[in-house]
Amino acid sequence: MPHPMIVPFDFLEPDRRRSATLRGVRAPTQDRTTCLGDCFVRNVAPMTDDLDAPTSLPRRSWWGVLKRTVKEFGDDNLTDWAAALTYYAVLSLFPGILLLTSLLGLLGPDATKALIDSLGVLGPGEARDLVVGAIEDLQSSKAIAGPLAIVGLVTALWSASGYLGAFMRAANSIYDVEEGRPFWKVVPLRLGLTVGVVVLLALTALGVTATGGVADWLGGILGLRDTVVAVWDVAKWPVLLLLASLAIGLLYWASPNVRQPRWWWITPGGLLAVLVWIAASFGFAFYVGHAGSYNKTYGSLAGVIVFLVWLWISNLALLLGAELDAELERGRRMRKGESGEDPVAPPRDTRAMD
Incomplete structure (x- = not known):
């Protein structure tokens, strides 16, 4: 079984996030133990099998979502x-x-x-x-x-x-x-x-x-x-x-x-x-x-x-x-x-x- 691929998911840096997602490469300094909230772990079972469900994101991603919500709340006036x-x-x-x-x-x-x-x-x-x-x-x-x-x-x-x-x-x-x-x-x-x-x-x-x-x-x-x-x-x-x-x-x-x-x-x-x-x-x-x-x-x-x-x-x-x-x-x-x-x-x- 291949090792799960870790993709950066830093909400505050969309350019770096998008480029890493498109390349599909491993973040050089992050692994499954140090990636907390700012990355997605692929090939790991999500909270639900339905990717469109409101709770389909992995638990690791929710902290990034919450941070982005607070930031966008201010940016959107x-x-x-x-x-x-x-x-x-x-x-x-x-x-x-x-x-x-x-x-x-x-x-x-x-x-x-x-x-x-x-x-x-x-x-x-x-x-x-x-x-x-x-x-x-x-x-x-x-x-x-x-x-x-x-x-x-x-x-x-x-x-x-x-x-x-x-x-x-x-x-x-x-x-x-x-x-x-x-x-x-x-x-x-x-x-x-x-x-x-x-x-x-x-x-x-x-x-x-x-x-x-x-x-x-x-x-x-x-x-x-x-x-x-x-x-x-x-x-x-x-x-x-x-x-x-x-x-x-x-x-x-x-x-x-x-x-x-x-x-x-x-x-x-x-x-x-x-x-x-x-x-x-x-x-x-x-x-x-x-x-x-x-x-x-x-x-x-x-x-x-x-x-x-x-x-x-x-x-x-x-x-x-x-x-x-x-x-x-x-x-x-x-x-x-x-x-x-x-x-x-x-x-x-x-x-x-x-």
């Missing part, structure tokens, strides 16, 4: 992109809430109440109060029927899709690719993603409501109502996290104009985004509640400022996950012998490029 997405999120938030409450209204008041209860434990108090207050106001307002209602929902859908359009541009920046998809293809994609996210949120609220009732019914049959309900109150959160990761995975797959092997239900970047968002949200809420001085600094605007900062942090987490998935894709393509230079992957469509 993702803090600025997060600020831009925060602006679009504010413009899209209330039209999105209108769409969501319209769908939940078809399912009864319990579905909306379940959504409000789920939101009640996330984010700082000021941000939570703004969102929950908007949902309650829309729920209690008098509905508009007929053609005006349809026009209002279509307008809300278009307004809410503005955030998705901005995220698609940010994703193209992460993958270092131009938007080559024509207008008639981008707009339906934006609207479809918006509808998908809103429907997923509505189904999540319905699932929490329905399964909570099932848990209560099952506990009554078993004579363990309090125990079963208590277990469900804990178990529902991993389910919600999986649904959030699913929505983010769909967003990461459809947004950039790059050819990706396939759509994975859950990606490492999606999981990272959810976990970072949860940790950052609780951390920021703790800071605002115990150490922050927003009320003294901003007075009556403190709630708005806290809400905007929380949205910015949330978008940072979302973009960080997208960056990780992009660097994993770069690593997979390099492992198959392709160039690791920008763009990360070939464009999906080039018709709108100059």
Whole structure:
């Protein structure tokens, strides 16, 4: 059996990495014991047999991927992109809430109440109060029927899709690719993603409501109502996290104009985004509640400022996950012998490029 061939995989030096990969030569000073994270070991069984799987890279390569993710996060100016997405999120938030409450209204008041209860434990108090207050106001307002209602929902859908359009541009920046998809293809994609996210949120609220009732019914049959309900109150959160990761995975797959092997239900970047968002949200809420001085600094605007900062942090987490998935894709393509230079992957469509 031939000795495994070791190819340099230093993410910070793409020219040297690419030339060594193309030559297929052994790194003169590295071996299997000293090559830690900055090289690929070929002819060694990967973590999975599917080279397109999100976790197909050897364990040695993940440290290099993480380093490259941090570096590219700064190089791609993702803090600025997060600020831009925060602006679009504010413009899209209330039209999105209108769409969501319209769908939940078809399912009864319990579905909306379940959504409000789920939101009640996330984010700082000021941000939570703004969102929950908007949902309650829309729920209690008098509905508009007929053609005006349809026009209002279509307008809300278009307004809410503005955030998705901005995220698609940010994703193209992460993958270092131009938007080559024509207008008639981008707009339906934006609207479809918006509808998908809103429907997923509505189904999540319905699932929490329905399964909570099932848990209560099952506990009554078993004579363990309090125990079963208590277990469900804990178990529902991993389910919600999986649904959030699913929505983010769909967003990461459809947004950039790059050819990706396939759509994975859950990606490492999606999981990272959810976990970072949860940790950052609780951390920021703790800071605002115990150490922050927003009320003294901003007075009556403190709630708005806290809400905007929380949205910015949330978008940072979302973009960080997208960056990780992009660097994993770069690593997979390099492992198959392709160039690791920008763009990360070939464009999906080039018709709108100059």
